[in-house]
Amino acid sequence: MNFGSKHSKKQLQKAWERMKTKSKQQHGLHRREEKKTGGGASPPAIPKDVEKVLSLIAPKVNDLGCNYDDDALPALAKSHLHGRLIYFNKTFCVGANSYGTYLQESITIEADPDDPEPVNLPANQSEGLATVPPGPSKDTPLSVREKPSGSTRKRRGGMERYEVHRRAVEAGLHCGDGYVAVRKFCMAMNMPMIHQKTFSKHKKDIIDNSIKKHEELLEQTRKQVHLTLEEKDPTLPEVKEVTVTLDGSWGKRGFTAKYGFVSAIEYETGMVVDHVTLSKWCKFCAIEEGKGRDRKEWWPEHASECNKNFDGSNPAMEMEGWKILFGRSVEKCKMKYVRVVSDGDSKGFEAVKAMKPYGDGVEIKKEECTNHVAKRIGKALLKLKQGGRKAGSLTAVSVKKLQNYFTQAIKNHIGDEEEMKKAIYATLRHCASTDQRPQHSTCPSGKDSWCFVQRAIANDQPIPQHKDHIHTPLRQDVVAKMMPVYQRIVTPQLLEGCKGGTQNSNESLHSIIWSELPKTKFFGLKRMLYGVHRGITKFNLGYSAAEVEGSGWVATKVAKDKDNARVYNAKRKMDCKDERKRKKIKAIHEEEKRKQRGLHMKQDVQHYLHRQISHGKVRGV
Numbered sequence: 001m002n003f004g005s006k007h008s009k010k011q012l013q014k015a016w017e018r019m020k021t022k023s024k025q026q027h028g029l030h031r032r033e034e035k036k037t038g039g040g041a042s043p044p045a046i047p048k049d050v051e052k053v054l055s056l057i058a059p060k061v062n063d064l065g066c067n068y069d070d071d072a073l074p075a076l077a078k079s080h081l082h083g084r085l086i087y088f089n090k091t092f093c094v095g096a097n098s099y100g101t102y103l104q105e106s107i108t109i110e111a112d113p114d115d116p117e118p119v120n121l122p123a124n125q126s127e128g129l130a131t132v133p134p135g136p137s138k139d140t141p142l143s144v145r146e147k148p149s150g151s152t153r154k155r156r157g158g159m160e161r162y163e164v165h166r167r168a169v170e171a172g173l174h175c176g177d178g179y180v181a182v183r184k185f186c187m188a189m190n191m192p193m194i195h196q197k198t199f200s201k202h203k204k205d206i207i208d209n210s211i212k213k214h215e216e217l218l219e220q221t222r223k224q225v226h227l228t229l230e231e232k233d234p235t236l237p238e239v240k241e242v243t244v245t246l247d248g249s250w251g252k253r254g255f256t257a258k259y260g261f262v263s264a265i266e267y268e269t270g271m272v273v274d275h276v277t278l279s280k281w282c283k284f285c286a287i288e289e290g291k292g293r294d295r296k297e298w299w300p301e302h303a304s305e306c307n308k309n310f311d312g313s314n315p316a317m318e319m320e321g322w323k324i325l326f327g328r329s330v331e332k333c334k335m336k337y338v339r340v341v342s343d344g345d346s347k348g349f350e351a352v353k354a355m356k357p358y359g360d361g362v363e364i365k366k367e368e369c370t371n372h373v374a375k376r377i378g379k380a381l382l383k384l385k386q387g388g389r390k391a392g393s394l395t396a397v398s399v400k401k402l403q404n405y406f407t408q409a410i411k412n413h414i415g416d417e418e419e420m421k422k423a424i425y426a427t428l429r430h431c432a433s434t435d436q437r438p439q440h441s442t443c444p445s446g447k448d449s450w451c452f453v454q455r456a457i458a459n460d461q462p463i464p465q466h467k468d469h470i471h472t473p474l475r476q477d478v479v480a481k482m483m484p485v486y487q488r489i490v491t492p493q494l495l496e497g498c499k500g501g502t503q504n505s506n507e508s509l510h511s512i513i514w515s516e517l518p519k520t521k522f523f524g525l526k527r528m529l530y531g532v533h534r535g536i537t538k539f540n541l542g543y544s545a546a547e548v549e550g551s552g553w554v555a556t557k558v559a560k561d562k563d564n565a566r567v568y569n570a571k572r573k574m575d576c577k578d579e580r581k582r583k584k585i586k587a588i589h590e591e592e593k594r595k596q597r598g599l600h601m602k603q604d605v606q607h608y609l610h611r612q613i614s615h616g617k618v619r620g621v
Contacts, residue, residue: 023053165194169202173530176518178203207530214533214546218272221540222333225269232268239330243267243339243367246325246348247506248318251519251528255314259528261513262321262348263536264329265505267341272509272536273333276324278317279525282308307525315347322348326357326364339365341501343372368497370410371504373489378403380485392475394482402431408450410498417495424490426451428482432474435466509539542566 026046033043046054172182179199186193194202230236244264250257258281264274285308288298310317329335336358342349349366358364381399405427413420422442429439430451443451447458452469456462466473474482513535517523523531537546543559543566 019053023050026050027054165198166202166206168194169199170206172199173203173206173527174516176516176521178527204526207526211529211533214537217537217541217545218274218533221271222273225266225271225273226334228269239334239336241336241338241362243341243501244273244335244337245341245369245501245503245506246322246337247342247503247510248321248348249510249513250314250317251517251523253519257314259523259525260314260317260321261528261532262318262325263506263509264325264337265509266335267339267501270505271540273335274325274329275532275536276321277525277529277532278310278321279307279528280310280312280317281524282306283524309525319348319351322352323355326352326355329357336362337364338362339367341367341369341499341503343369343503366497367499367501368494369503370407370498370500371502373410373494373498374403374407377406377485377489380489381482384481384485390475391472392478394474394478398431398472398474402427405431410495411500414498414500417492420495420498421490425486428479428486431470432476432479433466433470434473437476438466509535512538 027050030043030046168182168185171185172178172180175181177184179196182199183193185191226240229240229242244266246262246264248260248262250260252258259277259279261275261277263272265271266273284302285306288302289295310320312320326337329337338358340349340352349364353364378399381394381402382396385394385396385399406424409423409427410420413423423444426442426444430443433439433453438453440451440453443449443454445454445458447455449455449458453463456464513532516535517528517531534546542563544556544563547555547559
């Protein structure tokens with residue numbers, strides 16, 4: 001079957017439509033003839049050219065319910081196609097326009113395998129995930145050569161930049177796997193893959209632009225912190241004395257990590273005001289040292305680009321981070337970190353105190369993190385675990401309960417070290433009390449006391465049994481061995497530094513950053529900086545601010561939805577926490593009322609029986 005000489009695209013389309021119509025008509029006629037009854041000659045066979053057209057129409061396109069009535073075939077070749085049969089195969093392509101990035105099903109054209117003469121088509125050029133249509137010829141009118149509005153092709157630094165490539169690279173960075181994640185996605189979708197060099201160039205461009213943008217957002221955050229503090233106290237100077245929570249984190253557990261960061265969060269506003277990222281490894285240095293080359297040969301040219309900015313142990317890395325943050329706090333943040341909330345074993349505070357970044361006249365004070373203090377006593381008690389499986393032994397459940405009591409004792413008596421110490425020891429004695437040996441004299445008194453004995457005394461009620469409230473009290477020999485642990489940890493210096501502050505905000509920041517940089521992967525300094533900056537922007541301003549400019553309305557909507565869900569979940573957790581407290585208090589009051597009603601009923605019964613006995617109606621026992 002041949003259409004003759006070369007034809008235009010329009011002529012070819014009309015010829016193909018006529019062939020389809022004629023073939024379907026002949027096929028329908030043949031099926032009607034086959035269904036006729038009453039004898040006679042069999043219908044003539046379908047011509048071979050009609051069979052070929054029908055084989056093209058039926059199995060290679062979507063079925064709409066009728067085998068040969070599907071006219072959903074796309075337009076044919078671009079131009080000057082020789083007249084012969086073609087096949088249509090389905091594949092996927094990625095597109096990008098002003099509405100967003102999308103995957104769509106496309107049709108690729110192949111020649112008839114039985115035809116030896118090839119089909120010469122101006123095929124689209126494939127460059128990674130992008131498909132570039134053929135350019136116009138010299139004879140094409142200018143109106144046809146106009147650039148389409150959805151084109152995202154850009155040229156930077158001698159390399160073609162496509163929007164779909166940039167978004168694919170950015171998606172790989174967000175997943176944390178980079179090139180590996182994009183390659184797996186393309187393999188699963190049966191799509192062409194970006195070359196690794198192209199991926200690296202896009203990655204460098206994205207990281208550099210992102211770090212610059214996030215630095216600007218961090219500077220805006222610092223200005224907002226200053227405005228918030230000035231609203232509370234307009235008399236504050238330009239360089240403000242603030243309380244910060246400082247904590248460091250490493251990319252790997254233990255002391256074998258090659259990189260880490262230290263962050264400073266302003267305590268009143270909960271915003272990150274500064275951070276520093278340190279790395280002990282550089283790929284270029286490792287390669288050159290592995291070759292055994294003399295350092296003097298390559299170091300002068302590489303010094304300005306080296307990714308290694310620290311040399312030492314991991315504890316020393318956190319100490320160095322403290323020094324950097326305190327040393328530039330006035331110049332970069334217009335702040336003096338005069339009070340620091342940190343864990344007790346931090347060596348950074350001692351290093352900063354000896355450095356005196358603000359001169360001799362400004363003293364830097366340290367406040368203990370309440371959670372770390374409770375964790376410290378919990379670890380000490382777990383090491384002590386006494387008594388085995390006997391009743392009254394020190395178990396993990398008992399340690400957790402004592403740790404919670406310890407935390408509440410500190411929070412309820414902030415600013416009064418004597419009362420704090422008294423409340424801490426009262427919790428230990430309370431857990432060791434029995435009906436035969438009650439030890440509630442140091443427990444807080446009043447109707448709202450957490451001690452059930454003091455609460456019953458304040459309400460003029462009988463003291464309930466200890467087995468209903470303290471199911472398994474600690475034995476006295478176990479308490480005697482626990483007392484030295486309490487005496488060693490609960491010191492006046494420790495209690496003086498307990499002001500109720502915690503490092504929960506730092507731990508929350510760490511979880512966001514390590515979701516951007518999985519600890520199961522290894523990253524260089526540039527990639528580490530990208531993840532840290534992006535995580536800090538998410539923590540301060542939300543997902544919407546962390547998205548790069550030009551992400552599109554779909555990405556913006558998803559980011560806003562994530563921010564709204566984050567706020568909703570936080571409020572729900574707080575409401576649930578308050579609701580649990582209310583239910584617990586309500587249950588206590590209901591229990592007291594029930595016991596009070598039971599007591600009154602018992603007194604009424606006794607009074608009734610006494611009256612009946614006195615009147616001789618009932619014989620006394």
